[in-house]
Amino acid sequence: MSLNLFEAPALGRRQFLSGLSAGAAGIVLGGSALAAGRRGFFDRIGKPIGIQIYTLGDEAGKDIDATFARLSQIGYRDLELPGLLGKTPAALKAAADRAGLRFSSIHLPFQGMPGGGSLSLMSDPQRIADDLGALGIFQGVAPIAPFPVNFRPQHGEDMKAAIGRSFAAAGKGHWQRTAATLNERAAALRPFGIVIGYHNHNIEFAPVDGTTGWDVLVSETDPKLVHFEVDVGWVTAAGLDPVAFFRKHTGRCRWMHIKDVKASTQTNFVLSMDPTEVGSGKQDWARILPAARAAGVEHFYLEQEPPFTMPRIDAAAKGFTFLSRLKA
Known part of the structure; x- marks a missing residue:
């Protein structure tokens, strides 16, 4: 500017x-x-500080008017939905309107994955277009790759270990099929004006057949059709530098999850991190946020993983205060 x-x-x-x-x-x-x-970073770039409603957990949908009113009071205006929260699109849109909020993105899980819900990336394109249109949304993001066929934990194995093992066993081919599905669904939804993306965790960065799942997704998805939502918490948990990551993938990054982690977070590829409130961890936001914007990020959503050391809504307020004051 x-x-x-x-x-x-x-x-x-x-x-x-x-x-x-x-x-x-x-x-x-x-x-x-x-x-x-x-001037603060977000004021300088003219973008609102958003939030992924997943941060607030299951409580968010129990009294949606109270949830949205509190988010508006904190200062949030831009929301990303983790799903329909057990509500109709019309009811969600009306509640957002009452609070002066808007939805800009929604997570659309692959069909058959845990927590997929009634609306998924594999739903009929017209149904997706109708529901997203009622919400005022034209962007949908797959939150994680489909779980490998016959996924199930082994005896005595926790869920994180089971996920890491099953994705490693599925090999490069699983990521190639995921990329092909993203291309197909993005092409099917493009006539409706809907943009499709993919959100990373850290399983994508595990070595597999001489490459990584992430590299397969980037190289085998059509850049004109499929974009990426970069979760920098999981990028860091995979042992990568978010600034270098954004620079490498300039032009492919449309959304960002602003997620902080403690210095105790160890490099891994099995969905493990030590989370904390945004601004309280080791992420260098004064470097990361400008790099994200330079890479093409249009929407910035605060997100925090459990466990929490305070009420979730208080963590969301603490993170907003930090970000609103950040000079970068």
């Missing part, structure tokens, strides 16, 4: 500048730069 230089109303700009001492000109120009430097 360029700065507007001052103008002299009576004199030509060059004449006015020539009449100033070098020191005075420095003070004026320096003051303008200082004022610009005091």
Whole structure:
């Protein structure tokens, strides 16, 4: 964003500048730069601070008017839905309107995955278009790859370990099929004006058959059809630098999950992290957020994983306060 230089109303700009001492000109120009430097990141780029409603857990849908009113009071305006929250699209849209909020994206899980719900990426395109249209949304994001066929934990195995093992066993072919499905569904929904994306965890970055699931998704999805929602918490948990990650994938990143992690988070590929409130962890937001914007990110959604050390809505408020004051 360029700065507007001052103008002299009576004199030509060059004449006015020539009449100033070098020191005075420095003070004026320096003051303008200082004022610009005091602006917060989101104010500077003209984008709202959003939130993924998943952050608030199951409680969010129990009294949707109260939930949305509190989010509006905090200062949020842009929402990403994890699903329909057990409501009709019309009821959700009406509640958002009452609170002065808008939806800009919704997660559309692959059919058959746990928690898929009634609306999925594999639903009839007309049904998806009708539901998203009622919500005022034209963007849908697959929240995770479909689980491998016959996925089930082994005896004594926890869910995270089971997921990591099953994706590793499924091999490169599973990611190729996922990429093909994303291309097909994005092409089917494009005539309705719906944009499709994919949200990463850290399982995508595990080595598999000489590559990674992520590299397969990036190389085998059509960049004109499929975009990415970058969750920097999971990028960090995979041992990667979010700034370098955004630079590498400029032009493919449309959404971002602003997620913080503690320094105790160990590199892994099995959905494990030590989460914390945004601004309280090790993420260098003053570097990450500008890199995300430069890479093409249009929507910034705060998201936090459990376990929480405070009520979820308080964590959302704490993160918003931090982000609203951040200079970057």
